[in-house]
Amino acid sequence: MTTVTDREVLRDALGLLRDREQVAERLLESSAKHSFDPDKELDWEAPVEDGKWFWPPELVSLYDTPMWRKMSEDQRMDLARHEAASLASLGIWFEIILMQLLVRHIYDKAVTSQHVRYALTEIADECRHSMMFAKMIQKGGAPSYPVPRFYHNLARILKTVSTTPGSFAATLLGEEILDYMQRLTFPDERVQTLVRGVTRIHVVEEARHVRYAREELRRQMVTAPRWEQHFTRVSCGEAARVFSTCFVNPEVYTNVGLDRREAVAQVKASGHRAEVMQSGAKRLTDFLDDIGVLQGVGRRLWVSSGLLAR
Ligand SMILES: [Fe+2]
Numbered sequence: 001m002t003t004v005t006d007r008e009v010l011r012d013a014l015g016l017l018r019d020r021e022q023v024a025e026r027l028l029e030s031s032a033k034h035s036f037d038p039d040k041e042l043d044w045e046a047p048v049e050d051g052k053w054f055w056p057p058e059l060v061s062l063y064d065t066p067m068w069r070k071m072s073e074d075q076r077m078d079l080a081r082h083e084a085a086s087l088a089s090l091g092i093w094f095e096i097i098l099m100q101l102l103v104r105h106i107y108d109k110a111v112t113s114q115h116v117r118y119a120l121t122e123i124a125d126e127c128r129h130s131m132m133f134a135k136m137i138q139k140g141g142a143p144s145y146p147v148p149r150f151y152h153n154l155a156r157i158l159k160t161v162s163t164t165p166g167s168f169a170a171t172l173l174g175e176e177i178l179d180y181m182q183r184l185t186f187p188d189e190r191v192q193t194l195v196r197g198v199t200r201i202h203v204v205e206e207a208r209h210v211r212y213a214r215e216e217l218r219r220q221m222v223t224a225p226r227w228e229q230h231f232t233r234v235s236c237g238e239a240a241r242v243f244s245t246c247f248v249n250p251e252v253y254t255n256v257g258l259d260r261r262e263a264v265a266q267v268k269a270s271g272h273r274a275e276v277m278q279s280g281a282k283r284l285t286d287f288l289d290d291i292g293v294l295q296g297v298g299r300r301l302w303v304s305s306g307l308l309a310r
């Protein structure tokens with residue numbers, strides 16, 4: 001026999017599922033209208049443009065530091081080119097992790113649901129993005145920059161065992177901060193046309209991914225057991241710490257002829273950089289705070305990552 005409380009729980013669960021399907025349906029409609037094939041959409045044969053940046057200078061890690069002020073304009077532009085390659089490499093790393101998380105997320109779900117169909121659409125988007133980023137790195141002529149081995153292996157464990165809310169929280173972390181930078185990059189006329197095209201495509205398609213992950217995480221933080229909510233807060237805080245550590249591979253400094261240690265120290269001490277990173281994370285941290293992810297130990301980890309102001 002079902003009690004009143006059981007019925008309420010059932011009604012809430014059905015409401016959440018309906019809501020989930022409606023969100024997915026809208027995202028599928030938008031995907032049908034606004035999806036891009038980067039191979040056809042962008043001119044990959046066009047030569048690299050002289051005097052144009054690969055990344056807006058204000059978003060380069062060393063911008064406005066004593067070291068930056070001593071660098072020539074050529075060296076600054078060279079650093080921007082290497083950092084664009086480093087961020088694109090980070091993007092590919094995240095997307096490959098995300099594809100696996102999405103596949104795990106839908107493994108037990110109804111294959112004909114809109115929710116699953118959208119997840120598959122998003123995986124297809126991420127496949128195109130990763131290939132597009134790799135091509136952009138090659139075109140710029142800088143190397144690809146893998147994350148340090150330790151974090152590469154740590155993520156191997158996380159992407160295999162993470163719970164659903166933990167996975168979506170990490171997804172948002174990867175997507176929203178890079179998205180903030182890309183929104184400033186694509187309209188910027190000082191930037192290479194190809195980089196502007198790549199970031200424009202990514203921003204348009206990524207907006208749907210952010211919506212999908214946010215809606216799912218919001219639902220999960222209501223329905224998950226307490227231990228899982230707590231685990232999500234801690235793992236998300238740890239992911240923020242790893243993310244900010246891996247954000248720019250310090251090898252970029254060596255490759256443009258700078259002292260790596262000194263450069264890392266100056267980036268760490270830079271007020272401008274802290275502001276850029278915190279502005280990039282703001283939309284996300286406001287949202288996470290709203291749904292109860294930024295509490296206790298988790299919040300302290302976010303502060304130590306430098307992505308959340310004290
Ligand atoms: Fe992407």
Ligand SMILES: [Fe+2]
Pocket residue numbers: 126175206209
């Ligand atoms: Fe994405």
